[in-house]
Amino acid sequence: MEENNVITIYKNKAIVNFEGRDFLGQIGIDSRIFNALQGAGVSVGVISQQAIENGISVLVDEYQAETAVESLRKEFEKELKSGIVSQIYSIDNLAVIGLVTDNFQKILSELQKNKIFPLLLNQVASAGRVNLVVSDNQLDKVKNIVETEIFGKVKTVHLVLVGHGNVGSTLIEQILDSSYDIQNRKRINLKIIAIANSKNIVFNKGGFGSDWRQKVLFGSSENTLQDLFQFVKENQFENLVLVDNTASKDFVKNYPTFVENGFDIVSSNKIFNTLPIQEYRNLRKTLDKNKKRYLYETNVGAGLPLIDTIKLLHLSGENITRIKGVFSGSLSYIFNNFSVRDEKFSTIVKEAMDKGFTEPDPREDLSGNDVARKLLILARELDLINEFSDINIQNLIPENLGGIAKDEFISRLEELDAEYQFIKESQEPNHVLRYVGDLHGDLSQDKGILDVKLVSVPASSALGQLKGSDSIFEIYTESYGENPIVIMGAGAGAKVTARGVFGDILRLC
Amino acid sequence: MEENNVITIYKNKAIVNFEGRDFLGQIGIDSRIFNALQGAGVSVGVISQQAIENGISVLVDEYQAETAVESLRKEFEKELKSGIVSQIYSIDNLAVIGLVTDNFQKILSELQKNKIFPLLLNQVASAGRVNLVVSDNQLDKVKNIVETEIFGKVKTVHLVLVGHGNVGSTLIEQILDSSYDIQNRKRINLKIIAIANSKNIVFNKGGFGSDWRQKVLFGSSENTLQDLFQFVKENQFENLVLVDNTASKDFVKNYPTFVENGFDIVSSNKIFNTLPIQEYRNLRKTLDKNKKRYLYETNVGAGLPLIDTIKLLHLSGENITRIKGVFSGSLSYIFNNFSVRDEKFSTIVKEAMDKGFTEPDPREDLSGNDVARKLLILARELDLINEFSDINIQNLIPENLGGIAKDEFISRLEELDAEYQFIKESQEPNHVLRYVGDLHGDLSQDKGILDVKLVSVPASSALGQLKGSDSIFEIYTESYGENPIVIMGAGAGAKVTARGVFGDILRLC
Missing domain, CATH: 3.30.2130.10 (VC0802-like)
Known part of the structure; x- marks a missing residue:
């Protein structure tokens, strides 16, 4: 009946x-x-x-x-x-x-x-x-x-995108390009209802299209986060996702508020996961309480399936005993080339800058802080309670070049040449230089040992074989013994990072 | 109140x-x-x-x-x-x-x-x-x-283990070893309530302990699957998992019945996933209907996070364009060694047999069927509807040695030497031999091209660098372009396979 x-x-x-x-x-x-x-x-x-x-x-x-x-x-x-x-x-x-x-x-x-x-x-x-x-x-x-x-009505997922720089704008294009396919294959409609930068948030109830740049440029009204929460509430939008493609230290402070307002979070921004462990854990509690998820596969190794793999191995009771590798695309390029080519260190660094592999100020790469952040994020996936200050970081910039202006630093790059030439020539035969992150020690304790440093390895080893600007991650576990799981590939770049962020968004759907 | x-x-x-x-x-x-x-x-x-x-x-x-x-x-x-x-x-x-x-x-x-x-x-x-x-x-x-x-009472998961050979018995030991830890860390009690082989099923309501071998050996009653279903029903066991560590072609026919009786399935047995596509899909429908899961990470690459990675990439809308690699530990060992050592092919094959890398009859490895099965399983993860008969397999055994008895084959192994010596010497300089699986073609169509064959590759390539008995998988995708994601490590062996099965069990909990 x-x-x-x-x-x-x-x-x-x-x-x-x-x-x-x-x-x-x-x-x-x-x-x-x-x-x-x-x-x-x-x-x-x-x-x-x-x-x-x-x-x-x-x-x-x-x-x-x-x-x-x-x-x-x-x-x-x-x-x-x-x-x-x-x-x-x-x-x-x-x-x-x-x-x-x-x-x-x-x-x-x-x-x-x-x-x-x-x-x-x-x-x-x-x-x-x-x-x-x-x-x-x-x-x-x-x-x-x-x-x-x-x-089986098409499910609409409402996206709020923060940051439309290199990764952010690539992501928007990828989403707009694939939206028809995804709607057909998965019956999911990805609707970008807000785009934000550090100055403003522009809303679009119907969803942004290919003219998003103009709309963002000419979005005149000054909207705040409170306006955003009001906007999604008034319109009764369901399935809300915040996507953070900034590197902002300030913006991540809003994550808990977003979660409490019904948002899942996808982020390529590494900052939150390197905050003091108490804040790190509090966000997880807020997420649990609100049944929301926070995905950040691109924090380490861009789109390489690294965080997820380590999460699953750890969850499945496999004892991970060490994680080691080259975590930075720019430093991969610099030392892969410097080790085997007869060029000055400064020449190679300038080459990496010209190819767009480094940050505008290459000291951000050479300081080792970015590698250190990635290493810390991996350590915390293993339930270790290390803090950023626990990491032993070998800064590749001598102190006297650390505090000067960017342009002056670049003009004085050659001052680095003698030191790195000496390091290169002091190696054993058939060895190459690699700048690595290394998580080791007794990882069943509360804290592990986190080293970020320049090392000399045999050219025939997996690390020694690394090419181009690829990243490599060696995961040592109890069952695999001396034979690590190796995950390797492009670990940086707007395209693969945006695709990784896109993957996280779809994982939530 | x-x-x-x-x-x-x-x-x-x-x-x-x-x-x-x-x-x-x-x-x-x-x-x-x-x-x-x-x-x-x-x-x-x-x-x-x-x-x-x-x-x-x-x-x-x-x-x-x-x-x-x-x-x-x-x-x-x-x-x-x-x-x-x-x-x-x-x-x-x-x-x-x-x-x-x-x-x-x-x-x-x-x-x-x-x-x-x-x-x-x-x-x-x-x-x-x-x-x-x-x-x-x-x-x-x-x-x-x-x-x-x-x-927050400890959650009991009831395991029915089928097969207690090499992988099966290692798994039982791993479970018994870790049970205390897992109960403390995850509040999960893994209880092995039945162990089966091809002849009998032995029940233990309270869960098997370290004396499981004796109990299985002296379990006299002849129990059938119907007895098993009756046993779990009478005892009102919740959270049931079937774990299949056999290579049985017959037993997999029971998977749908187990699902209908409330079991999730974890399997290292590759057979089901290589059955005709209709049966493959029917099981998925039965699983959906009964809200049950079927995990088989160890079907390809043992404990390497391969199936999961490919599943996630595919699910997240990344277009996978090619999967290529060395999928077999025994064939990895044989060609890694034969390529660089001045030994006869038969000597290396015997060495691999002595080290326990091959099946008792090495023709099971050398026929290429095992690699072909793995390649088919990966293809189907991409929603391709290929059948086993679609695979182009280069059988390394000449026809006249295919039909003879195992012992005779082993005694006549040297008949292979001339051919493989010729192949080895016909390579270009600095090349090595690898036996690969290769899924390619336009993978957005219904079917892909599946090749299983011996190839000659530059010694300096990722495939050429492979060592020992490691497996390597190169996953080419749209975003990564020419630069594949590489996953490498021990892809065979009872210990890592059992750990992979264990991981799948815990994923269900």
């Missing part, structure tokens, strides 16, 4: 709650309640009575809520006075959504992810019949989610 | 269902129902009425069920005759579990995974109060699951 896949909606409803203890379930109480309501001419909908806990809720039309409460208060006047019935009251502005589904749990899970907790839900599971009672002002959002699940 | 974390259980309950349409919610119907029940002296518990669908269910003590049904049939005699009320009946042998939880969805999900669908569930979500009505004979199982979720 049931019609499948029909969603019925009743608006302008109210719940009347009747609370007491130790007497519900007694013979006669139910009929007193319903007789009182009948006497007052109140029509009753969903009824939910708890067998063991002590309450009964009935659904009525909003215009009858007051009558219903009054009639019950009159009927139970004595019990209210004596305290056996603790309170009788109504909650207004409600809507009921009735549906038939064989995957109630999925719907419930999607609702929870979107921070919707029905006031009352009521299911006869064997028949797949479900009633949800929600606030009127959540109705559109709930309807969208339910329709997506029941009718 | 509520006590948190208390589970209350009422047994010997019945549900009385009252079904009709188009009149429920009318004023007066509810009070007629409850007056009739009151008049018959029936005490009513959980009430679930559907606002939009057409039914009302009330919970009563089992001994009053008949009275309740009769009193309602009498009250609604006229409506039953006219068909407005379609039926009134009771379901007996029920139990109610009442609990307070803030993670109802998790409990519901765990119940569904264990194939428990409450007859009636009833929640006031805002208060976290939940009542579940289930069959009396599911009560223990439900209680275990609910306690695990609410009290």
Whole structure:
């Protein structure tokens, strides 16, 4: 007799709650309640009575809520006075959504992810019949989610992109290029509803298209984060994802607020994961509490499946005993070339700058801080509680060149040549230089040993074989013994980083 | 007023269902129902009425069920005759579990995974109060699951291990060794409740310990799969996992039956994934329908994170354009050594046999079938619908040595020497031989090109650098261009394979 896949909606409803203890379930109480309501001419909908806990809720039309409460208060006047019935009251502005589904749990899970907790839900599971009672002002959002699940409607994921520099703009182009394919293959509509930079946030309710640059450029209004949260709330957007492609130290402080406002987070920004361990852990707790996820595969090795692999190995009880490798594309290029070519160190560094492998100020690479951050992020995946200050970093820039202006540094690059020529020539035969991150020590303890340093390795070793600007990661584990798992490939670049961020976004869908 | 974390259980309950349409919610119907029940002296518990669908269910003590049904049939005699009320009946042998939880969805999900669908569930979500009505004979199982979720009780996972050869017995030892740690770190108790070989299945309700070999050896009773399903049902075991460490062609036919009986599957056995595509897809449908998972990371590259990586890349919309590599530990060893050492081919093959790298009959490796199976499994991860017969396999054994007995083959191994010596010497300078699997062609079509063959590659290439018995996988994708993702390491051996299987088991927990 049931019609499948029909969603019925009743608006302008109210719940009347009747609370007491130790007497519900007694013979006669139910009929007193319903007789009182009948006497007052109140029509009753969903009824939910708890067998063991002590309450009964009935659904009525909003215009009858007051009558219903009054009639019950009159009927139970004595019990209210004596305290056996603790309170009788109504909650207004409600809507009921009735549906038939064989995957109630999925719907419930999607609702929870979107921070919707029905006031009352009521299911006869064997028949797949479900009633949800929600606030009127959540109705559109709930309807969208339910329709997506029941009718296989295309699921819309709403993206807020922060940062539209090299990686950010490449990502936007990749998303716009693939959106048709993804909608067809996975029935997911990726909609970019906001693009932000350090100065402004530009909204677009309908989703940005190929003219996004102009719209961002001419987005005149000055919007704040509060405006953003207001914007997504007003429009009842579901499936919210914050994508951070900045390197901002300040912006990451907003992550917990985004999570509390219903956002999952995808980030290529390494900063948050290198904050003091307390903040690192607090965000994880906030995520757990809000059932949100935070993905950052591109923090280390760009799109290489590194974080995920280490996470899975660790989770699966494999004891990881050491992680070692070349984590930086620019330093990979510099030492792969300097080791085998008969050129001055400064010449190779300038070459790397010209090819766009380094940051504008190459000292950001040569300081070792970027490699150190990546090493720390990997260590923390193993539940180690190391801090950034625990890392032994070999800074490749002598102190006297550290504090000067960028242009002066570049003009004095040749001052580095003698030292690195000496290091190169002091190696054993058939050895090459590599700038490595190395996590070792007894990793079953609270903290590991984190070294970031220039080393000389046999040219025939896996590290020694590294070419171009590739990254390499050697993961040593108990079962693999001396034979590490090796993951290698392009570990930097806007294209592979953006693709990695894109992958994380799709993992959330 | 509520006590948190208390589970209350009422047994010997019945549900009385009252079904009709188009009149429920009318004023007066509810009070007629409850007056009739009151008049018959029936005490009513959980009430679930559907606002939009057409039914009302009330919970009563089992001994009053008949009275309740009769009193309602009498009250609604006229409506039953006219068909407005379609039926009134009771379901007996029920139990109610009442609990307070803030993670109802998790409990519901765990119940569904264990194939428990409450007859009636009833929640006031805002208060976290939940009542579940289930069959009396599911009560223990439900209680275990609910306690695990609410009290953080240790979760017991029940393992049925099929095959206790090299990998199987190593796995049992690894599980027994780690069980204390895993219980402490993850609050998971891995209990091996059955161990099977081709002849028998031995049960152990309390879980096998370090004396498992004796118990399996002296397990005299002849048990069948039906006995196994009966055994897990009688004992109401939740969280069931089948672990297949055989290479049996026959046993895999039972996978769908296991899934239908509530098992997840972990398998190092490659056979199922190389069956005709229709069977391959049917199992996936059965898994979806039963919300079960099937993990087989060790099918390719033993414990290397390969299947998972390819799955994630593909899922995340990255276009994989080619997968190429050395997939076999034994053939890796043979050609890594033959290429650079001045020895006869037969000498190297015998060496590989002595070191235990090959199957007892080395033709199983040299035929290329094992590499072909792995290549097919990877292709199917990309949604390609290739069949085993589509693979171009270069069999390293000449036809006249293919059909003879194993011992004769080994005694005539030297007949291979001339051919492989010629192949080796015909290479360009600084090249080495590798036996590779290669998936290429336009992988956006239905089928790819699958080649399994001996090739000559530059000694300086990634493939050419391979050492020992390591496997290497090069994954070419759109974003990475000419620069593949490389995953390398021990791709065979009982220890790393068992650890990979163990990882899959823990992924399910």
